[in-house]
Amino acid sequence: MAANGMLTQRMSQAVSIVGAGRVGRALGRRLHELGWRVGGVTAQSMATARAAVRAIGEGHALDGLTHEILNSRFVLITAPDGAIEGVAEKLAQIGGKEWRGKVALHTSGALDFSVLRPLAELGAATGSMHPMQTFSNQNIPDLAQCIFGIDGCPTALKAARKMIHQMGGVAVRLSGANKAAYHAAGSFACVYVLVLIETATRLLMAQGFKRRQAMRALLPLARQTLNNFERIGPLAAWTGPLARGDFSTIERHVKALADLNPEYLAAYKPLARLTAEEFAAQPGAMLNQLDRIFGAATVSKKKK
Numbered sequence: 001m002a003a004n005g006m007l008t009q010r011m012s013q014a015v016s017i018v019g020a021g022r023v024g025r026a027l028g029r030r031l032h033e034l035g036w037r038v039g040g041v042t043a044q045s046m047a048t049a050r051a052a053v054r055a056i057g058e059g060h061a062l063d064g065l066t067h068e069i070l071n072s073r074f075v076l077i078t079a080p081d082g083a084i085e086g087v088a089e090k091l092a093q094i095g096g097k098e099w100r101g102k103v104a105l106h107t108s109g110a111l112d113f114s115v116l117r118p119l120a121e122l123g124a125a126t127g128s129m130h131p132m133q134t135f136s137n138q139n140i141p142d143l144a145q146c147i148f149g150i151d152g153c154p155t156a157l158k159a160a161r162k163m164i165h166q167m168g169g170v171a172v173r174l175s176g177a178n179k180a181a182y183h184a185a186g187s188f189a190c191v192y193v194l195v196l197i198e199t200a201t202r203l204l205m206a207q208g209f210k211r212r213q214a215m216r217a218l219l220p221l222a223r224q225t226l227n228n229f230e231r232i233g234p235l236a237a238w239t240g241p242l243a244r245g246d247f248s249t250i251e252r253h254v255k256a257l258a259d260l261n262p263e264y265l266a267a268y269k270p271l272a273r274l275t276a277e278e279f280a281a282q283p284g285a286m287l288n289q290l291d292r293i294f295g296a297a298t299v300s301k302k303k304k
């Protein structure tokens, strides 16, 4: 490619990042590595914006939402869900008609692209690209094969697909999907898995295990379960007392948890019921058995 052509391509691949926290830094870093030019980088505080520029490896730390954000054709809004609408309104005020021809994408899983309407009304192509992945402050997850749920106008979809493809991810168009429900699925697979494994860890620690031992006991179990889910499917992966119809063991669990921590018992009951509903050949019969046990547990607790 001629030097001019390369320059034009590099200029056209400039991206500003608004809300450079966990996701903004990770995507910014990845896009920078792929040759995108990172322009304005902004957070609420200047210290965060500066730290983000260091983490990304390129960009100008901006003091809040300033006009410099519009120096890039692409604007990635990675602010928290609750801030996106306000950010879009402020960016619309700052940029006015300059938004025509720009592409604005947010990364929320629960909000669709309509939250960027103030920018769309000014002629920007608007959309969203949500990585179905968890981003912490400590590391950047592998985005290869990561599913990104996308929605938006055709130009924004095209831009999102290009970015995602370059990052090694897979774009899935969320046409007509309820994004909040789509995002709730991610919560079940991520944060609720996390809280369940932490609860299991604490249960073992309450029985004398050190945290490290508890993790060594539980992680292989959890990993094998996920491997089985992937390889042989949910029904074949289903083991444990409910799968065997062993209600006496469920009764023992209930008694032990009631004595140890009522919160754990309160979580255990709906999980057992959900297991029956999702997996049992005759959910009604299993639910009746469970409700008998749980009802008895409630009565005996009240008597105490």
Ligand SMILES: NC(=O)c1ccc[n+]([C@@H]2O[C@H](COP(=O)([O-])OP(=O)(O)OC[C@H]3O[C@@H](n4cnc5c(N)ncnc54)[C@H](OP(=O)(O)O)[C@@H]3O)[C@@H](O)[C@H]2O)c1
Binding pocket: 018, 019, 020, 021, 022, 023, 024, 042, 043, 044, 045, 046, 048, 049, 078, 079, 080, 081, 083, 086, 087, 107, 108, 109, 110, 130, 131, 132, 133, 134, 135, 136
């Ligand atoms: N974390 C995940 O695992 C994950 C995964 C997929 C999608 N997402 C989505 O990605 C988005 C960002 O999530 P995150 O976890 O990266 O959030 P985060 O780590 O809390 O980062 C949010 C960033 O936005 C900045 N910010 C907050 N309010 C702002 C405002 N009004 N204007 C400009 N910047 C503002 C914060 O700045 P200060 O630090 O200075 O306050 C911070 O840098 C959310 O929509 C989230 O749903 C998150």
